Amino acid sequence: MFTKILIANRGEIACRVAATARRMGIRTVAVYSEADAGAKHVAVCDEAVLIGPAAAKESYLCGDKIIAAAKTTGAQAIHPGYGFLSENAEFADAVAAAGLAFIGPPARSMRAMGSKSAAKQLMEGANVPLVPGYHGDEQDAAFLQRQADRIGYPVLLKASAGGGGKGMRVVERSEDFAAALASCKREAISSFGDDKVLVEKYLTRPRHIEIQVFADTHGNCVYLHERDCSVQRRHQKVLEEAPAPGMTLERRMAMGEAAVAAARAVGYVGAGTVEFIANQDGSFYFMEMNTRLQVEHPVTEMITGTDLVEWQIRVAAGQPLPKQQAELAINGHAIEARVYAENPEKGFLPSIGTLRHMGTPAAVEFELGGTPGLPAAVRIDSGVREGDAISPFYDPMIAKLIVWGADRTQALARMSQALSEFQIVGLATNIAFLKRLIESDAFASADLDTGLIERNGEALFPQAKAAPAAALALAALSLVESEKDKSASVAANPADPWGQALGWRMNGAYQRQLSFTDDYAAGTEAKAYNVKLTYRAHGWDIEMAGVSSRLELVARNGAELSIRLGDTACHGSVRRDGEVFHVFTGGRHYTLGYNDPMAHAGEHETGGGRLTAPMPGKVVAVMTEAGAEVKKGQPLVIMEAMKMEHTISAPSDGVVEEVLYQVGDQVADGAPLLAFKAAA
Template sequence: MFKKLLIANRGEICCRVIKTARKMGIPTVAVYSDADANALHVQMADEAVHIGGPAAKDSYLKAQTIIDVCNEVGADAVHPGYGFLSENAKFADLCEANNITFVGPPTSAIEAMGSKSAAKSIMEKAGVPLVPGYHGEDQSEAIIKKAADDMGYPVLLKAAAGGGGKGMRQVWSENEFAGALAAAKREAISSFGDDTMLVEKYLTQPRHVEIQVFCDKHGNGVYLFERDCSVQRRHQKVIEEAPAPGLSDDIRKAMGEAALKAAKAINYVGAGTVEFLYDVDGSFYFMEMNTRLQVEHPVTEMITGQDLVQWQLDVAAGEPLPLSQEQLKVNGHAFEARVYAEDPDNDFLPVTGQLTYLQAPLENRHVRVDTGVRRGDEVSVYYDPMIAKLIVWDEDRNKALNRLTTALADYHINGMTTNLPFLYNLASTDAFRNVELDTGFIDKHQDKIFVNSEHDFNQCLPLMVLAILLNKKQSQPQANSTDLSSPWHYSNAWRANEHHTQTVAVAVAGESFSVTVTHVDAEQFELNIDGEDLLVSGTLEGNALIANVNGHRQRASLVVHGSDMSLYTAQSALHFSEDVPDLGIDDMQDDAGGLTAPMNGTVVKLMVAADEEVEADTPLLIMEAMKMEHTIKAPAKGKVTEFFFQEGELVDGGAELLAFEVAQ
């Protein structure tokens, strides 16, 4: 076994590998950038070495620097995690040249699967079913477009060297093609340094089902069953589960054997994932093979009882696989939800800031939290905004799903907007519980996931008002008087010789609802909502809100982050705040108008020239942050009179990007 293991990565996967290495008695070395000097993975490792600036290209992507660190500290093995250098054949070659074991497949396998086009050709020869598409070397726009026209729209453009949804665009019609191709190529260059593209027929109702495979250096290979990763946004997975629900034993076996056939076609060694599109008619098609450990590997660990990182280290050290195919069994059901610093109500834009409060659900045999952050840490613009992976397990899917929603409600984060309410609502939908899964799930069920109907608001409005009142009572200094019976001690809108009445305005999902509140006593309120009187009372202890609305007692979870709140009920989760009256102080704006940055990021491209006349919705500027592109568009017909930032410059969220003059 290895004498010292360097993890060439950061965040939660680095922490995950360290835990297994420590269990196996292997000392660990972490590397870190300027931005990660105080990160959790740095604190957990036995040693940690600084390798450069905060941008990945200046630190975690510096292959030679990492090799130099290995030689300096005496590390004889490198675990690349996922992302960064994990599927970089040149880095694997550098490890071999320096007598350092790369914990991953041989270089030839990485190269074979590194190009999606080459991978398709190999799989076709191996007899693995493929989606119709063009994977050729001629990269002229005319050739790629002709292939798209011939197979018919919609099509999917994909970066040949890509992964994680980067360099990928759906194209629904011929007139969208040129813009989509340019954007996909630009994103591919930024993410992978390679803008080679392929185009495939886009299946409109597929499920994304992937098979975990493992091969050793002795010719043995197994598949550890499948994961369903159909629930995605921007081609990035949101909630994964294992095993895939509704899959017959025959299909499971057929997909597993096809995945092993794919692995053996490239003499694979180590952990790999073969991804398939599974269509409604039971057919499946090879999509790609990831030559690394996947982000969602914990759900496979939960249903098999195996430590896949330990398998990786054992196989890399020359050991045979610990189990045969016949010895592997599925036990129960598991889900993984990716907790992100992002705003689902604002097109899932990433969010930066400090985790001022962080309380994860208690871990036990049913609940696991893989994370690389702690309370007080910063979520920066330089890396993916994932805060943690929440993994749950139980005996069957329904029980595991109940575990998931309960754990999501118990996950409390302050300091920034997160996708926790979104995840809770998604997992709570009847469609998700009833396995109505495909890769368009989120778009199809937006009305249920994004709770924004007046009916939904009115159902939860009494609880939101109660939460605002009780939280204000807890947080505001009440006692200018030391006499607890004095009316001046109250913070309940008390007025001498008047009814204790006030108006509470609730802001939720861009709407405001005003509610008249009469304070019956210190613990009881009468609410008038749309002419209906409701008697409401309750208590707030920590995050537990106990409410009684007209005799209906309910328990909910309340998370307070600054002036914002998130309320988790049995029906849904809502993100809201008290709508404070606008006094008009900030209403003055320049006549010319301007457009601001929706997030911290980098300006990657100016799409028009200053003083150029444009139509409404014309792309003006493209920003990039946390591996995502965001396009700033013209709000109306007019022209940009001035750009305040140039390509390559960093921009703070909220900064004015340009001045725009609306045509008269």
């Protein structure tokens, strides 16, 4: 067995691998970029080596630097995690050539499965069911369009070397094919350095079901049952669960055996995932094989009582699989939610910023390896801590929230409760969206397919509602209590009522007007709230929207407040970030901007008519020019950020007065991209 391994990754997967290695008594070496010098994965490993600047291509994608770090520190093996170099056959070969063990599959297996088109030809020979499509090498645009016309629309364009939803486009009509192909190829070359695509029939209402397989060097190969990953946005997974709802024993066995056949066809060793697209009628087709550990592997661990990272390490060390197929039973139900720094109301654009506050649900640490008894009800895998920054250089994942229940109903309830307890301040997140998704009729009833989010847009993206009286009262009370604390700390004489912000008056009552705005919902005007407080000897009178109530502070412990509003008891926590109050109450998060009358008005808004960048990124296409007359919704500029394309369109009919950036330019968040004049 190894005594020291290097983890060639970052974030939550590096922390996850380090946790298992520590339990096994194996020392770990982290690698990090300049941007990650203070990152959590650096802190949890025994040693750490700087390998380059922030950009991944100059650090985490530099295999020679990583191998050199392993040799220098005396590591005997390299665990690639997922992403970066995890499916890079050349890197695996280089690791072996350096006399180190690669904790992953053989390079030959990666090459066989690395090209989606070649893999599908291989699977056809192994009698694994395939979706109708074109998987060949011919890439002429006209030829590919003829193939799409032959297959019949809608079709799906997929980057042959792709993964993670990158380089994928659904084309509904033949006349849209050329533009979609060009966009798909741009994203593919940017993400994978290869613009080859394949064309497949796009199935309506399909489910995405994947099988976890594991093989060793002794000829053993097993499947650890399935995961349902149907709930996606932009072809990227949002929720994953195991086992798949509605799966029959016969279908599970058929899919498992097909997955094992796929693995054996390429001489596979280690952890892998065979992904299938499944029709509602029970038929299924091979999509691709991910030759690495998956982001969603924890749900498999929780229902099978296994530690897949430990299996990876043992297999790489030449040991046989810890369990055979007959020993891999399913226990209960597990669901994973990916908590991202992103704004669902703005098309899931990533959010950049600092985690000023990060409060997570109470979690009992999951006993990896399957100790006797039940798994933990809640597990959190994260690579960040409060105070860390989410940068534009890497994936904006904050944490993976995983719950286990004796059945799906219990798992759903636990996930809903856990999301209610998750608190993030400092950047936008998808937590509220995830909670709506978990509680939606479609997901709760297991009416699953890859279009679930789009089909249920009205329920998942509801119109913004007014902040409730309890949230406003908590914000107001938090403000006045913090002012009391501050005045008491600076008062020359703590007993002097004139030097403290207690609201005391010799004659009469002190009244105060507070103004908040609630602009959390994208695309809506900020809603103003006026709160009138009247100080009393023991508490306050509060008036909101013309309704007066008695307000009392029952208990306070830091940011946690218990209050009585009229006859109603309320509890919540309030986190202030500058002039913004983040109120967490009733399982919801309310963002209230405080309009401080003593503060300066701030910067005046710049003149209108400029379309701005929604986030930091690079301009990859300019589709207009100065003087051009454009129509509302017409694409003007395409930006790339975090390997995803974002189209900036005309907000109305008008004229482009000036184009401020060209293809290849880096653009800051909020930078004006064009000068635009709306039509009269």
